[in-house]
Amino acid sequence: EWWAPTCPPFSVSRSTCQSSPWEKRTLRMVGTYVSPVRVYKYPFELVMEAYQLRFPTSPKIPVFLGSEILFEEKSDDGAIHVVERRCKLAVNAPFLVKKVAGVDCLYFMQRNSVDWRERTMKIRAWNETWASRIAVNEECLYRVHPDNPEWTCFEQNGSLEIKSFFGFESLIEKLAMKQYTAQIKNGKEVMEFYIKDILDKGVTYIPPFVDKKEAVEKGEEVGGESKVPVVPDSPKVVKEMSPGSLSCIGERIDSDYIATFLGELDPFQESDLIKFRQGLAANYEGKLPDDTVLLRFLRARDFHLGKSHDMLLRSMAWRKQYQVDRILDTWKPSEPIEQYFCGGWHYEDKDGRPLYVLRVGQMDVKGLLKSIGEGGLLKHLISVEEDGLRRTKEATLSIGKPTCAWTCICDLEGLSMRHLWRPGLKAVYRMMDILKDNYPETLSHMLIVRAPRIFPVLWALVYPFIDPNTRQKIVIYAGNDHQHECGGLSDYVPRGCIPDFLGGPSKCDIPDGGLVPKSLYRQFIEDDADQRFEALYEAASVSKGCPKQVVINVEAAESVITWDFDIITGDVVFSLFRITPDSSPRLSRSLSHLSNPEHPPVIDLETAKPVQEMLVVHEGQSVQGSHVCIGAGLYIMQWVFTSTPLSPGVQTHRHRHKASIMFCYDVIGSEHFRGSVSSLESCASAMSARSSGSAASAKQSPVHRSKQLQRSTRTIATQTDANQKETSVKRSTIV
Numbered sequence: 001e002w003w004a005p006t007c008p009p010f011s012v013s014r015s016t017c018q019s020s021p022w023e024k025r026t027l028r029m030v031g032t033y034v035s036p037v038r039v040y041k042y043p044f045e046l047v048m049e050a051y052q053l054r055f056p057t058s059p060k061i062p063v064f065l066g067s068e069i070l071f072e073e074k075s076d077d078g079a080i081h082v083v084e085r086r087c088k089l090a091v092n093a094p095f096l097v098k099k100v101a102g103v104d105c106l107y108f109m110q111r112n113s114v115d116w117r118e119r120t121m122k123i124r125a126w127n128e129t130w131a132s133r134i135a136v137n138e139e140c141l142y143r144v145h146p147d148n149p150e151w152t153c154f155e156q157n158g159s160l161e162i163k164s165f166f167g168f169e170s171l172i173e174k175l176a177m178k179q180y181t182a183q184i185k186n187g188k189e190v191m192e193f194y195i196k197d198i199l200d201k202g203v204t205y206i207p208p209f210v211d212k213k214e215a216v217e218k219g220e221e222v223g224g225e226s227k228v229p230v231v232p233d234s235p236k237v238v239k240e241m242s243p244g245s246l247s248c249i250g251e252r253i254d255s256d257y258i259a260t261f262l263g264e265l266d267p268f269q270e271s272d273l274i275k276f277r278q279g280l281a282a283n284y285e286g287k288l289p290d291d292t293v294l295l296r297f298l299r300a301r302d303f304h305l306g307k308s309h310d311m312l313l314r315s316m317a318w319r320k321q322y323q324v325d326r327i328l329d330t331w332k333p334s335e336p337i338e339q340y341f342c343g344g345w346h347y348e349d350k351d352g353r354p355l356y357v358l359r360v361g362q363m364d365v366k367g368l369l370k371s372i373g374e375g376g377l378l379k380h381l382i383s384v385e386e387d388g389l390r391r392t393k394e395a396t397l398s399i400g401k402p403t404c405a406w407t408c409i410c411d412l413e414g415l416s417m418r419h420l421w422r423p424g425l426k427a428v429y430r431m432m433d434i435l436k437d438n439y440p441e442t443l444s445h446m447l448i449v450r451a452p453r454i455f456p457v458l459w460a461l462v463y464p465f466i467d468p469n470t471r472q473k474i475v476i477y478a479g480n481d482h483q484h485e486c487g488g489l490s491d492y493v494p495r496g497c498i499p500d501f502l503g504g505p506s507k508c509d510i511p512d513g514g515l516v517p518k519s520l521y522r523q524f525i526e527d528d529a530d531q532r533f534e535a536l537y538e539a540a541s542v543s544k545g546c547p548k549q550v551v552i553n554v555e556a557a558e559s560v561i562t563w564d565f566d567i568i569t570g571d572v573v574f575s576l577f578r579i580t581p582d583s584s585p586r587l588s589r590s591l592s593h594l595s596n597p598e599h600p601p602v603i604d605l606e607t608a609k610p611v612q613e614m615l616v617v618h619e620g621q622s623v624q625g626s627h628v629c630i631g632a633g634l635y636i637m638q639w640v641f642t643s644t645p646l647s648p649g650v651q652t653h654r655h656r657h658k659a660s661i662m663f664c665y666d667v668i669g670s671e672h673f674r675g676s677v678s679s680l681e682s683c684a685s686a687m688s689a690r691s692s693g694s695a696a697s698a699k700q701s702p703v704h705r706s707k708q709l710q711r712s713t714r715t716i717a718t719q720t721d722a723n724q725k726e727t728s729v730k731r732s733t734i735v
Helices: 044-052 095-101 169-200 212-218 235-240 255-262 267-283 291-300 305-321 324-330 335-340 365-399 422-438 455-465 518-526 585-592 677-683 689-697 702-717 722-730
Strands: 029-034 038-040 064-074 080-090 105-115 120-127 134-144 152-162 343-348 354-359 406-411 443-451 474-478 538-543 548-554 560-569 571-578 609-617 622-628 633-642 658-668
Touching (some): 029 169, 029 267, 038 255, 044 134, 044 169, 255 267, 255 291, 267 291, 267 305, 291 305, 305 324, 305 422, 324 365, 335 365, 343 365, 354 365, 365 406, 365 518, 422 455, 422 560, 518 560, 538 548, 538 633, 548 658, 571 658, 609 622, 633 658
Parallel strands (some): 406 443
Antiparallel strands (some): 029 152, 080 105, 105 120, 134 152, 343 354, 571 633
16 A cells, blocks of 8 residues: 655545544555655756756657657746647556557656746646556656755655556556656656766856846846856755754755665655655654654554554654653663673674674573563663664764664573573563564664574574564574684674674673572562562562462363462462362352452461472572463462471571562463473473372373473474474473
8 A cells, every 4th residue: 555644745545544644535546656855966057958958858768759849838038938748658568568558658748837037847747648547647846955056956746546457457556666666766867967968068057047127127237157156065954964853855855865864765665754754744743753763663564654653653652651762861770780681782793883792691581570670671671772773873973874773692602491481581572562662673683693402492482573574684503603704793793893702802891690699689579669570570478377378260171370489588388279169168258258459368278179289488499380270260379487497407587577479470271381381391390299290190190291391392492493393382292
């Protein structure tokens, strides 16, 4: 679909959508085009002289076979000159289309109106051939540059509407767009050729129009030569062209500005960028984002203006709500981030883009989340993105070519099953969604190095959340392949900038990572006003006579309850119970009075059936476990405070009167659990003896399950295609 704002001529769409300002009217419009402003650094009169050399025919335009003047008129004072021509164009189409259409050439009408006093020329062109089936309209304007009277600007609008064409509508659309794009690219080159031809002939100046009658009345001398240079320089305009501000001429973007700061775009991408900005300016009050930002959102939605508009408005609201524009000035990383987040900027790649190094394998994601929360980690990642955008702008100015993205080296040495921690993966997914929606097209290359055998498992989990365009930017090196002279990191990063831990000579000053001390976990628990960790964990206190109980409703048999908790202070006893149909009436009444979720009553579990043997957990320990539910119903997780050693040699803390815990849990359907690699780790964690017994009751012994887990892990690790990996995991019969 072709989308256009309602402001310019020809800006009509053939589809409707209520969510953006582009879809106000509906027609069978196939295409619209709005050009950027092309600037010729020559006076208007010289450009007009070069334009006239294109007629009656031009060898520089092969499809232009000739023209004849049908009408010509001049005003009495010579200031207005109107010419109407009939132009003959070659048909660049397959033989079958020509045969069906019955024509070998196309005829277009063109009306040129020159106003020498105002120094403007308006061009209007439309098709005469097949006018009842196809409507082609074009309007062009030559005018004086608003900031430099010795420069000339050119603007162009066009539209194509196909009503019917013998069943070849789609083919005609493609042919017309291809031909039109080729002529747009060739237009400026043709004008530059004829201007150079005039200069080579010794004509360096053509005097502007002067009304002789008015000059005589004012006593001014008519004629004479001017000393105004033909190609003046305009430092004012050049300085205004920066990536942080739009270089506009009226409502249009300068084509030189696009080439310098935005990169190479085809004519219709340039047109979409202009229409995108015009639509936002007409319907949005406030400061608009930079053109680099608009272009990134257009690319993220394949230049679909309606979808790009919706995505950008959501991102702008998000930035305003969370004050993202001020994050680099107001937010400072905490101690866990500064010491244990293994990532940082490190010089540039071969194309001058900023280079970011990330050592995921050395990072304790679980410890970071438990010390600063999901919100704290997300803020740091957002600050990295904002810093990256700032660095790209600086790189554009320093190297003199467009730089809108950066390169990332991701080192996976040390990656293990501990990184496949289910709550952590959920948090990573949420953060990836936020970054993907608000920072699209900021990654140039992702260079994954030292990928271990476990990497295919992680790739299978992350692959569905990666945008297809981003997948094409990922390069994976296994083992020491990144050190190869040809096909290694040196293809993307200068040899002198490769970090020392990857075999290069450059010292990389980023933290070495390691496990986050559990002493830093307390910082989060004591900060009750900070709700950043709410999405992942729940904090609770367990005191004598007041255990912590969580009621879980399992809707289907063979579902799996998974849990993960940390004991911050004190010692507890953990148990899991199932409410059976023959439970006592008193227990049923207790469950029916759970009306206050903040202060629920303690449930009497004397008649409940324990399905998890009691597990004593001491201060500073972490527990992950799972239980396969034989039947549906209610299950209760319970933590009970203890101050007496339940086993010999265990040192207790008798001075404590309560324990502090952080916990999360999840219920996974049996079909998802069998294919969930993150849940396989919980099965093999050996934290739950009762879970092993439940698995045995499902006709599988712990030994058999362990062997089957190893076989499944090896099967997954050997897959290379994401879809094949997912299929192989789903076929596993692990319970």
